[in-house]
Amino acid sequence: MKAALQLDLTFEQILSLVKQLPKKEKVRLSKELEKDAIDSKLSKLLDSFETKDLNLDTLSEEVENVRQGIYEKRKRESDF
Structure with a gap:
């Protein structure tokens, strides 16, 4: 104790x-x-x-947008 x-x-x-x-x-x-x-x-x-407007769907959508942007940038750079 x-x-x-x-x-x-x-x-x-x-x-x-x-x-x-x-x-x-x-x-x-x-x-x-x-x-x-x-x-x-x-x-x-x-x-x-902290915000009430942020949820998993919004985060997932933003992550996919960033990933897509990175993919497109790498693809353009590899085309040269």
Whole structure:
């Protein structure tokens, strides 16, 4: 059984704790914070693209249009 512990710390207290970490742990913490920020930005970006007008049929049609365009371009280039 795990016990959950929650501490209310100020930014200054957290910063003081971080400064006490060895360099290797600071680097590790920095990478984790960076990943968290990237995940947050990516989620926000994906949410901005969300639409109710998009469905599988529309996507499939667009994929086929792009494929057809690529095929035609390659065919024209090979004719030369």
